[in-house]
Amino acid sequence: MRAPARRFVAGIALVTGAALLTFPAAAQSPAPLAKPAAAAKTSTWKAPRTADGQPDLQGIWTNATSIPMERPKELGAKEFYTPEEFAKIQGYHGDRNPLPEAHYDMSQFGIDPLQNKFAPNLRTSLIVGPEGRIPPMLPAAMERNAARAAAMKGHEWDRAENRNLAERCVMWAQEGPPMLGATYNNNLEIVHSAGYVAIFTELIHDARIIPLDGRPHPPKSVRQIRGDSRGHWEGETLVVDVTNFTDQTAFRGSSEDLHVIERFTRTSPATILYEFTIDDPSTWARPWTAQLVMGPADGEIYEYACHEGNRALANSLSAARAQEAAGKPAK
């Protein structure tokens, strides 16, 4: 078991205590919700305009986030941290390294996710609403996914094509749509042009060129791993409608009926509120919506030529063959 997974389990066990100590109201009744500054839609601030009058989303942004997709159950209906609670989370770096012998200077040597720059976001989970969790999966969808997993079982390491999209450098799971922070290299560039918005994501080196002219999606026979994106403006917000996914995309267990609606709103000079709704009636009984806040990224987008050094794929298969030769199942 890898360290992050163990830490997660330990965190779950400990957070129960933390919830009782820190959020005494959460267990009995919904805690007062702090208003998220970045998500305040009542702000009178308006985005600058491009030459052709579009709200200007352009720039290099980071969607790094420290917020989990689903709210820890212990936080109940508490949808937002208070700024004080959030400051504690953001500011806590000391004593984090548990290796006492290590010369671990965070500022100098820390290859550490917490050194990512995060846009301010007081949410306790990316998923909005009182539950803050993905709705239960429909029984038919669970059966579908279980059958698929069963068909692959024992063959995961047979050949490269059986490995997941990320290992094959096809698509990074968090790349989307919907676009989620991936802990590192969480950078994307938005560029407007007449009739189009382009979004280039560093991981893993993909661009979406989104037409804004109202053209329909291609026929359902055309399926793409990242779907098909069509955009339009609703006031200050760029709405991008994404359909025509493949069953390989399988976002959180979704089917090829996955429909993603993304909403980009420039909420301040330094923030874009990114909201997405997941609607897949073949998988969940109701749509669910999440929000994250993008902030300005430091520096440039760098090339992430994923195939250049993708030795892990061959090395993993080589490891599987060695395991089999030793009479052990590949895993």
Added chain:
Amino acid sequence: MKANLAGWVAVLGILAAPSWAHHSFAAEFDDTKPIKLGGKVTKVEFINPHSWIYIDVKGADGTVVHWAIEGGSPNALYRHGFTRDSLPVGTEIIVTGYRSKDGTNRGVGKDLTFTDGKRLFMGGSAPGADGENEK
């Protein structure tokens, strides 16, 4: 107060669970085969999705063995101040990490230590490569 702090650390653990690699650590490397190698850097490949550091390790009998060590994405390393110049050819380092499952002289780095004692976490797929507890 102390209990509160522990609580926040726990929350942090959930929020910051890192995923530094685009592949499975367990598929490629063996966490029951930790390695500690001292040697000279012969080459650094600053390539995605993972950097690779090559070192020559001299055994007690004078035999030199070539090792290849996987590190983090160069894009991420660069943003955190680790550049090609951080590890010139000829640099003496000690690498800790885990050996590949196929038994070749390949491994994944957890951290490396310079002769002056400075230590660098490698930001790769190994448990502990982000400075977190590996066990």
